[in-house]
Amino acid sequence: MTSSGTNPMPGPPSESTGRTRGVSPGREEGPGGDVRAQVSAAWELLLPAASAPARRRGRALQAALRDAVRSGRLPAGTRLPASRALAADLGVSRGLVTEAYEQLTAESYLRAGRGAGTWVSGDVRPAAAQGARDMSPRAPGVRVDFRPGTPDLALFPRSAWAAAHRTALARLPHSSLGYPDPRGLPELRVALASLLTRRRGVVADPERVVVCSGVAQATTLLGFVLRGRGASAVGVEDPGSPEHASLFASTGLATVPLPLDDEGLAVEPLLRSGVSAVVTTPAHQFPTGIAYSAARRGALLDWARSTSGVIMEDDYDGDFRYDRAPVGSLQGLDPEHVVYTGSVSKSLAPGLRLGWLIAPASMTDEMVARKRTMDLGNPSVDQAVLADFVAGGGYDRQLRLCQRAYRERRDAMTEALDRHLPGTEVSGIAAGLHIIARLPERFGPEDEFLRRATAAGIALHPLSRCTAGARGAQDGTVRLVLGYAHVAPGAVEDGVRLLAEAVRRGSAAEA
Structure with missing residues (x-):
């Protein structure tokens, strides 16, 4: 097979000699x-x-x-x-x-x-084997995670979703597996229009519904359209979602922080800012939890009408209300000046990446054209499953289930704070998936409090991270945005207790 002095590929053992065929004995x-x-x-x-x-x-x-x-x-x-x-x-x-x-x-x-x-050949440079990294925003090693923004993923209706998946696959014609309408499957747009009209008071023409990969993509779609119209900046709530600045920046737009008062976004600073578009969360402001007053809603719409401005309404958790009646959408009052956005990220799971926007008639074609160039549309099968889930009543049942579970967890959070961190003031508790907790001054300053919480394995999100420049409270107090939807009631109690113990141990050690 080979001559002496070569380095061949070995073969199986020879039956006659028992040696490995193709290996030169003296050259290993x-x-x-x-x-x-x-x-x-x-x-x-x-x-x-x-x-x-x-x-x-x-x-x-x-x-x-x-x-x-x-x-x-x-x-x-x-x-x-x-x-x-x-x-x-x-x-x-x-x-x-x-x-x-x-x-x-x-x-x-x-x-x-x-x-x-x-x-x-020596021309090939084999790459070192590497595993795929998981860059999802998780918190390994954390004992209790009170950061906001995540629903209880264990409540995802796996069986009902799987049944809807089988039904959708069985009924979809082969043609539906081709490139979809970039606005979304017609049956999903019809189902969403009916749902949003009924539950949120939205003026929803299926022809103006665009299915998106969550509110994040809806935000960037709006940003690209505004940029194409000559805008250079967008107004955002302060405090507000930190994501808005990075999303608009990806489209070439700057963001202008605009302050809030007890009724919502302050109108005078908006008028002075010179922006032609503003992002709002009027049903349940993130993170403060206030609902915009009727007078403030009217004032914002007057601004939009007088300046030909655009209001983006981020209805991120509009279906979760506990101690007051749901507040209807701002878009329902003036659909030609409000871009309405929402998703299933809080009601089902953010990993589905399914959301929607409803644009004014004057912007719809531009939104659709931009959506086409971004991704050619969302996956058809996923859209068909959601359409069947909504039309069959599964979505309403899921919302009722989550409503009961999250109200129980909210109550567990407020009771645990009262028991273990007495004197804590809470706000924004009538709706949504988080509360604002203002701790007594004795627990400050904020940096030291957060250090002790981290050492105890408690993940927290201070209100200061939601403000322009991430500025902390000027009075030395600690203000937290506490998410509770994804934490079981027992774990809520344990987490607050562990947090209180860590803070007290740190204070005792300093004394």
């Missing part, structure tokens, strides 16, 4: 180190290729050799067996091996010289 080291071990492992990779169906055997052998070189199992400088010998060892025709050698030589994986045999 080469450019790749312990070549016998490396090449033997690579040879084993060829066995499945040799047993592939006849029509695919040649391509399988080429792929196996290519992968062996890429992975480093066959290092540069390794001499391969003669085609006749390898074919005999693998039980395939010599032509298959010859063809594989020629193809990989043409691709620069191998090199060959007349009378010199076939070798692994």
